[in-house]
Amino acid sequence: MTLLPPGQRRVDGFPRFGTHLHHPPPVIPPNPAIEVTGAVRAPLTVALAELDGLPRVERLADFHCVAGWSACGLRWEGVAFATFYRMLIEPHLTSAGTVTHVVFRGWDGYRSIVLLEDALAEDVLVATGLDGHPLSPAHGAPVRLVSPSQYGFISTKHLCGIEVHTRRPRDDHPYTVLTRSHPRARVWKEERHPWFPAAAVRPVYRSLIRPIARLSARGVR
Ligand SMILES: Nc1nc2c(c(=O)[nH]1)N[C@H]1C(S)=C(S)[C@@H](COP(=O)(O)O)O[C@H]1N2
Ligand SMILES: [Mo]
Numbered sequence: 001m002t003l004l005p006p007g008q009r010r011v012d013g014f015p016r017f018g019t020h021l022h023h024p025p026p027v028i029p030p031n032p033a034i035e036v037t038g039a040v041r042a043p044l045t046v047a048l049a050e051l052d053g054l055p056r057v058e059r060l061a062d063f064h065c066v067a068g069w070s071a072c073g074l075r076w077e078g079v080a081f082a083t084f085y086r087m088l089i090e091p092h093l094t095s096a097g098t099v100t101h102v103v104f105r106g107w108d109g110y111r112s113i114v115l116l117e118d119a120l121a122e123d124v125l126v127a128t129g130l131d132g133h134p135l136s137p138a139h140g141a142p143v144r145l146v147s148p149s150q151y152g153f154i155s156t157k158h159l160c161g162i163e164v165h166t167r168r169p170r171d172d173h174p175y176t177v178l179t180r181s182h183p184r185a186r187v188w189k190e191e192r193h194p195w196f197p198a199a200a201v202r203p204v205y206r207s208l209i210r211p212i213a214r215l216s217a218r219g220v221r
Helices: 081-092 198-218
Strands: 033-038 044-047 057-064 069-080 101-106 111-115 125-130 144-146 159-165
Touching: 033 081, 044 081, 057 144, 069 081, 081 125
Parallel strands: 033 159
Antiparallel strands: 033 044, 057 069, 069 125, 101 111, 101 159, 125 144
């Protein structure tokens, strides 16, 4: 038994979960690439094939959703985000300002905002494989972010864009007060919500697990 972060409960397997709800995974173009924009001298396009040229790593990790479920012992394969950043992005940065935040965008329009410091942690991957197979559409094909020390909403699936910013970008999600996301979302500090104590939001979030998991599963049937 792995020790779980506070307020988490183990689930069997690894459910598909997300704000996509029942929508099927997005249609991915034939030659997918990751567009890098923001504080770079010119936008750059990183073809997925280019990831094969970078040092590849495997990381065994548990995955924790802010709603309260944890999937245990997932084996991710890909490129460390720190490697991606140092080798592909850093050489192209503008000299105006220091990068503080990174936005990860998915083909379905999803977006997560991460402090550069958190994104550079050694367990953060740009992942193309899970448990010995290429990523499935349910779990973010063809490539996703995985940041196991932060709640799952940071880990954008179907990654199509990375923006680098020199200050915190505006959070343009249609959030209700209750679903506002914590800017760091570190699981061991139980950073579930920016204002409310974690223990107060736990039962509310937990009540959403079943309906969201059911809807999400419908989208891949
Ligand atoms: N593109 C995209 N990425 C996403 C989401 C989403 O709706 N769309 N949901 C997030 C949330 S809230 C969680 S918990 C995890 C779930 O990942 P999984 O479906 O592989 O279990 O994906 C995250 N990344
Ligand atoms: Mo989540």
